Amino acid sequence: MKKDYIYYMRxxxxxxxxxPENSILILLNKPASIRSNDVEYxxxxxxxxxxxxxxxEPNSACLLIKERHKSFYVLFVEPKDREKEIWTGKQIGIxxxxxxxxxxxxxxYSKFFEKLEDFIxxxxxxxxxxxxxxxxxxxxxxxxxDIRKSNRSGxxxxxxxxxxxxxxxxxxxxxxxxxxxxxxxxxxxxxxAHILAMSYAKPGMYEYExxxxxxxxxxxxxxxxxxxxxxVGAGKNATILHYINNSEKIKKNDLILIDAGCEYKYYAxxxxxxxxxxxxxxxxxxALYEIVLESQIKSIELMKPGKRFIDSYNxxxxxxxxxxxxxxxxxxSIQEIxxxxxxxxxxxxxxxxxxxxxxxxxxxxxxxxxxSIKLVSGMVMTVEPGIYISSELDDVPExxxxxxxxxxxxxxxxxxxxxxxxxxxxxxVDEIEAFS
Numbered sequence: 373m374k375k376d377y378i379y380y381m382r383x384x385x386x387x388x389x390x391x392p393e394n395s396i397l398i399l400l401n402k403p404a405s406i407r408s409n410d411v412e413y414x415x416x417x418x419x420x421x422x423x424x425x426x427x428x429e430p431n432s433a434c435l436l437i438k439e440r441h442k443s444f445y446v447l448f449v450e451p452k453d454r455e456k457e458i459w460t461g462k463q464i465g466i467x468x469x470x471x472x473x474x475x476x477x478x479x480x481y482s483k484f485f486e487k488l489e490d491f492i493x494x495x496x497x498x499x500x501x502x503x504x505x506x507x508x509x510x511x512x513x514x515x516x517x518d519i520r521k522s523n524r525s526g527x528x529x530x531x532x533x534x535x536x537x538x539x540x541x542x543x544x545x546x547x548x549x550x551x552x553x554x555x556x557x558x559x560x561x562x563x564x565a566h567i568l569a570m571s572y573a574k575p576g577m578y579e580y581e582x583x584x585x586x587x588x589x590x591x592x593x594x595x596x597x598x599x600x601x602x603x604v605g606a607g608k609n610a611t612i613l614h615y616i617n618n619s620e621k622i623k624k625n626d627l628i629l630i631d632a633g634c635e636y637k638y639y640a641x642x643x644x645x646x647x648x649x650x651x652x653x654x655x656x657x658x659a660l661y662e663i664v665l666e667s668q669i670k671s672i673e674l675m676k677p678g679k680r681f682i683d684s685y686n687x688x689x690x691x692x693x694x695x696x697x698x699x700x701x702x703x704x705s706i707q708e709i710x711x712x713x714x715x716x717x718x719x720x721x722x723x724x725x726x727x728x729x730x731x732x733x734x735x736x737x738x739x740x741x742x743x744s745i746k747l748v749s750g751m752v753m754t755v756e757p758g759i760y761i762s763s764e765l766d767d768v769p770e771x772x773x774x775x776x777x778x779x780x781x782x783x784x785x786x787x788x789x790x791x792x793x794x795x796x797x798x799x800x801v802d803e804i805e806a807f808s
Contacts, residue, residue: 377474379550380426383543387424388436388443390539395497397436397536398488398512400505404430414597419729420501420540422638427473429464431481435491446491447475448484489515492530499536538736544728545735546750551639551728552784555752558595558636559782559793562643565589566630566797570807573628575649579604579618582630590634599640600731603631606649610776611760613721622649627657629776633731640731642754643794644780647804656771658801660759663695664777665799667757671723672781675747675755676789681737682744685723688757692719696759701768718760724753727782749787756780 391397401421405413417428425434427447435446450456452465469478479487492498492515502509513533520529547555565586572585582604590597605615606622610629622628626649633641646661648654653661670691671684693709696702696718702709709715726733733752739745758778761768782793798804 376426376550377472379548380424381474382548384424384436384445386543387539388438390543391436391438391499392497393438393440394495395438395499396491396495397499399424399434399436399536400508401427401432401434402430402505416638419638419734420536420544423540423544423729425473427464427469428638433481433484435488437491437495444476445474446477446479446487447473448479448481448487451480485511485515488512489519492516493519494529496529496531497534498530498532499534499539501535501537502533537734541734541736544733545726546748547728547752547784548750552750552752554637554639555641555727555782555784556793558599558634558639558641559643561590561593561595561636562633562641563794563797564593565632565634566643566645569630570645570647570798570804573622573647573649575622575624575626577622579606579609579620579622579628582628583618583632586630586632593634595634595636596638597635599633599635599642603629603644605629605776608763608774608776610646610778611762611774612776613760624650625654627653627775627777629778631778631780633782638729640727640729640733641782641794642727642731642756642780643782643797644756644778645797645799646777646779647798647807651805651807653801653805654771657775657777659699660695660761660772660775661777661801663692663699664757664759664779665801666695667691668755668779668781668799671757672755672783672790672792675753675783675785677746677748677785677787679747680744681724681747681753684755688723688755689715689719692757692759699772701761701772717765719758720760721756721758723757724755727752727754747785749785751785752793753783753785754780755783 399421401418407413415430431450433448437444447469449469452463466478469475516530568589569582569585583602601616603615604618606628607626609615627646628649629646631644633643667688671688674684674687693706693715726735760776761772763774784791798807
C-alpha cells in the first residue's frame with residue numbers, strides 16, 4: 373500500500389467524526405462467489421469496505437468503534453494458511469492487518485461473531501446495512517436482542533440498527549487525491565482502448581472482435597479488466613441500451629456504438645463513442661450525431677461548482693428536442709415536447725450518474741430539501757446523451773431507422789470548472805472521419 377494507507381486513515385477518521393459517541397459501525401466484505409461448480413469469479417471487494425480499509429481479501433470484516441475517550445479500528449481476516457497460499461497466493465494474515473493496513477486490533481475471521489458480541493456490548497448505536505448480506509443479518513440481530521435481554525441491570529444496550537448508507541454515500545461522493553489518480557488512470561486506459569478499437573474497426577468484422585481488442589488493451593495497460601460488460605453494438609444493435617451479446621457481423625454502412633470502460637485499482641471508467649464502420653457518416657447519421665454531440669458539449673459546460681446536477685440534463689434535453697424537432701422527428705413546441713416528455717421515445721435514460729468504486733457510484737442526487745444536489749469540487753460523473761431510433765418504429769422516416777448514437781465522457785468537477793478525464797477520445801465528426 374506504500375503511503376496509500378494515509379488516505380484510508382483519513383476516510384475512517386471522517387466516518388468516526390460523523391458517528392455519535394458510544395457507537396459501532398460494522399462493515400462486511402464479500403465472500404468469494406462461485407461461477408460454476410468449484411470455479412470462482414474474480415474477487416471484487418465490497419465498495420464501502422474497501423473505501424475504508426483498502427483490504428481486498430474475501431471473508432473479512434471491519435469495525436469502527438467510537439467511545440467517549442477513544443476510537444479504534446478492528447479488522448477480521450483469514451489467518452495465513454500455507455496450504456491455501458500454495459493454491460491461491462499470499463495472504464495478509466493477522467500481523468499484516470495491523471502492520472500494513474494499520475488496524476488497531478485484528479482477529480481471525482472465524483471469530484467474528486464471538487468478538488462482535490464483546491464489542492457491541494454497552495454500545496447504544498449500531499450502524500449496519502441490513503439486507504446487504506442476508507446470511508449475517510439474523511445472526512447480528514439475534515446478537516443484539518440477546519444483549520438487550522441480558523442487560524437487566526440498566527446497563528446501556530443497543531437502541532436499534534442504523535443504516536450507514538447516508539454517511540458513507542456522502543463521503544464517497546467527494547473523491548480524494550488517491551481516488552482521482554486511480555480514475556484518471558482508468559480513463560486514460562479506456563481512451564487508449566477505444567482509439568485502438570476504432571483503428572481496427574471495419575465492415576466484415578464481428579462485434580466480439582472489437583470487444584476482444586478493447587479488453588486486451590485494458591489488461592495490457594495494467595487494469596483489472598472491464599468495469600462492466602462491454603457493449604459493442606453495430607447498426608440496429610446500437611439502439612439497444614445494454615446490448616452485450618456482441619455477436620453480429622458489422623455491415624458497410626453501420627454505425628458502431630462502443631460503451632466500454634476499464635477498472636483500475638477497483639475504480640471504474642465509463643466511456644462511449646459512436647462512429648461509422650467505413651469511416652464516413654451517411655447524411656442521416658451525421659445529422660443525428662451532431663445533435664447528440666452538441667447536447668453533450670453544451671451540458672458539460674454546465675458541470676461546474678454551484679450548478680445543480682439536473683442543470684446539465686435539462687440543457688441536453690433542450691438541445692436534443694430542438695434538433696429532433698428540426699428533423700421533424702418530434703412535433704409541437706419545444707416546451708410542450710419537454711413537458712409531455714415526448715423526447716423519451718428517442719432519449720429514454722438519464723444524462724449522468726456518479727462514478728467511482730462502482731460504475732453507478734454511491735452519492736445522493738438530492739439535497740436535504742429534495743432539490744437536485746449542487747455540484748462541488750471532487751465529484752466525478754458521466755455525461756452521456758444519446759438518440760436511439762428503433763427500426764421497429766412506424767412513424768419514423770426509413771432513413772433514420774435503426775440508428776443508435778451515444779457519446780459519453782467522465783467528468784471531474786474542479787474548483788474552477790471541470791476536467792474531462794476521457795478527453796482525447798475522438799468525437800468530432802472530422803476527427804472520426806479522418807481517423808484510421
